[in-house]
Amino acid sequence: xxxxxxxxxxxxxxxxxxxxxxxxxxxxxxxxxxxxxxxxxxxxxxxxxxxxxxxxxxxxxxxxxxxxxxxxxxxxxxxxxxxxxxxxxxxxxxxxxxxxxxx
Amino acid sequence: xxxxxxxxxxxxxxxxxxxxxxxxxxxxxxxxxxxxxxxxxxxxxxxxxxxxxxxxxxxxxxxxxxxxxxxxxx
Numbered sequence: 001x002x003x004x005x006x007x008x009x010x011x012x013x014x015x016x017x018x019x020x021x022x023x024x025x026x027x028x029x030x031x032x033x034x035x036x037x038x039x040x041x042x043x044x045x046x047x048x049x050x051x052x053x054x055x056x057x058x059x060x061x062x063x064x065x066x067x068x069x070x071x072x073x074x075x076x077x078x079x080x081x082x083x084x085x086x087x088x089x090x091x092x093x094x095x096x097x098x099x100x101x102x103x
Numbered sequence: 104x105x106x107x108x109x110x111x112x113x114x115x116x117x118x119x120x121x122x123x124x125x126x127x128x129x130x131x132x133x134x135x136x137x138x139x140x141x142x143x144x145x146x147x148x149x150x151x152x153x154x155x156x157x158x159x160x161x162x163x164x165x166x167x168x169x170x171x172x173x174x175x176x177x
Contacts, residue, residue, distance in 0.1 A: 032133075069149075070156050070163040071170070083149055086172050090148070 005062045012059075013076045018048035018101055021063050022073040025052055033085035034073045040092045046101050077101060106134060109159065113138060116158025121177060135171030143176045 013019050018041070024030030026038045030052075041048055053060035053072055064070055067081045075082045077100050082088065091097035106124045113122045113136060120140035127133065136155065143151045151174040156163060163170065 068153060070160070081149065083152070087148055087152065090173075 001062055001065055005058055006066065009059065009062055009066050012049075012051050013079055016047075016049040017078060018046055019076045020048055020050040020073055021053055021059070021076075022050050023052065023054050026050055030054060031072075033071075036085050037073045037075060037088050040088055040097070044092065044098060044101060109134065109136065109162065112162070113155060113158050117142060117154065125171075133171075135173065137173045137175070139175045139177035141177050143174055148174065 012021075020026075020037060020041070022029060022031075022034035022037065024034055026042075029035035029038055038050075051059065053063070060072070063072070063074055067074055069081065069084065071084050073084055073088075075084070075088050082097075082100070083091070088097065091100070106126050110122045110124050114120055117138065117140045120138055120142075122139075123137040125135040125137070127135070138151075138155050140151075140154075142154070146154070152172050155172055155174060159170070
């Protein structure tokens with residue numbers, strides 16, 4: 001991966017404790033799985049930033065390689081890749097996500 | 104790519120796994136795979152999902168837009 005792109009992705013992830021790469025925005029998600037994750041975060045009252053990958057093809061493809069994860073959304077907490085939709089939903093159900101975000 | 108082919112690909116990549124596919128809209132796009140595999144033991148959920156994704160590398164680049172995944176240690 002190009003260094004500029006890697007720096008950009010790392011900068012985004014570092015910009016906030018909880019960071020979400022998604023399709024669309026939290027107010028207007030463009031995919032069911034992105035909507036699902038924003039719903040979970042909203043229900044927990046999480047304070048997070050997000051990036052709309054549909055606005056930047058390089059980031060959209062780059063984060064798949066960055067996280068070794070083929071799909072979007074991707075949630076990061078404290079700079080660490082947490083998972084995609086299914087994992088986030090499962091962790092919220094078990095209470096693990098609440099602990100991670102300090103909710 | 105049919106649901107059957109996805110199931111076979113996962114099973115070929117994770118020998119001995121049990122794979123159940125749900126296709127709630129019957130469109131072959133928004134599918135969910137439930138995978139039970141002894142090789143998941145000791146792996147984090149992220150690693151378990153990565154192992155399944157690795158078997159579907161090419162498919163995930165192309166037509167399978169939305170693969171739901173549930174993994175269990177068998």
